[in-house]
Amino acid sequence: MELLYEFWSNTGYYLVDPRNLVMIVVGCVFVYLAIAKEYEPLLLLPIGFGILVGNIPFFKGFGIGIYEPNSMLHYLYFGVTSGVYPSIVFLGLGAMTDFSSLLAMPRLMLLGAAAQMGIYVTLLGALGFGFMLNEASSIAIIGGADGPTSIFLTAKLAPHLIGPIAIAAYSYMALIPLIQPPIMRLLTTKKERVIHMPEMRPVSRLERLMFPVVGLILCCFLAPASIPLLGPFFFGNIMKESAVVDRLAKTASSAIIDTATIFLGFTVGASTQADVFLTPKSVGIFVLGAVAFSIATASGVLFAKIMNLCLKQKINPLLGAAGVSAVPGSAREVHLVGQKEDPSNYLLMHAMACNSSGVIGSAICAGILWSFNMM
Amino acid sequence: MYGFEAISHHNGWAMAIAGALIVMAGLSVLSFIISQLHRVVELIEGRGKKKLGRIPPEVDTAREAPQAAPLDADELKTRYAPLAEELGGTFKLTHLYEIAGAHDMPHIHLSIRSLRAAGVLVPEADGVFKWQQ
16 A cells, blocks of 8 residues: 555656646647647647656656756757757758848848847847846847747856747747737838839859858858857758758758757757746746847838838838748748738748848857857 | 846946847848859859860850740730649639749749739639639
8 A cells, every 4th residue: 555655656646736737738739739720830849749748747866857867858958958959950951041042132131130139129128127148148039030049049148048948939930920910010011011022133053152151251250159050050051052962961951950850849848847947037038039029020121111211122121020030930921921912922032031141140149149248 | 136227237238239230240241242242253154264265155045045925915824724724713823833833934923913914813812813714
């Protein structure tokens, strides 16, 4: 009988805390959104299931939980805390990205820069809310709408906040179809939304080959702290464009990025143990994350409108919203909003140009913020 | 410490302004340089051609004589009708665009726009279009 009681006292049913149940519900919502609504399923499914795994109550000290040394989850989580997974994801991302549209219309890169303003406004907001500088910087990077970059910077500056920041960043990326369109419509007129973009010039192979080298040198000389992200990113891209290492490029853009995404999502989800995750700070992070994402979208759109004051050939201001680096979600959303107004308006390629410059921009911002924190 | 006091204490204003300016300046410079890349490419390719000297350049007939845009609505209708039929009663323009691309149709944007202007592609609700026989 005593044996049975001891066994019972070690079960999750006995050890359960109401906060675990809250997190299990959150995990189920993520899984539901991923499967039923298909909101960023590649991210939400691993994270959602990870949340379920991370919130099963267990007897501490057996080396089971993600925060316990020697546990299997702890070893997998090392890839997050060391910043290895984000770098691998960037390698794959580079091998998947076609910069032709950006090379054909380089002025769209400015929209990727403008959309990073959300990061700096949120930095001020987070400091004003009483967060320390390292925490505020990690929260601010959510405005870049780039999950791996957010995780990377947080792992370096405020590892204790990885769970809430990663969940906030990926949640807002998944909720792009709900967050961005109202902001785009609010800040643009119908006349602006139906602006057609010119067809792009063909880009030579040599240009596409030169870009990763030029991009790496310029960006990493400016913010060397972004090397762990931009180094693999441009390396992945030159593998793709060189066409001499097709096998490597294909592996980087499929098996490698997929493996990193699985472990990244799953372990980030599992890191949301209720006792660590459900704190007032997490609530603040979610609020500030939403603000960061909204300001990033708005600043991209407004900057496009400002550019139009000086340009002969107007830019569709919706493209500014794709300046955040949520690839390809925000580009797709810009295209859909443009098509709702005029079904013959094709903005996808132009939006992808802004999107890819947003990826570079947010990685530079991460490097800048990391440098500021080291001073 | 909260509010403006906290921001000033952590030198937040300077960091935010400097950070925003650095990323804007960095990407502006990158944007300017990549806007000039095609000139560098022309220069490199020009030299390459000079070196080749007497070797006659390969004639890319497809580039030299691009197929003229079939802007005549009737001709476009004849060309696009089988594609529309393949897509069914109603379809999204993106699907028509994709299928036209797969069939190597020239000037797809322009053609679809002309078909719309000619009233051959009629918009329905929810962003789908109908082929007007």
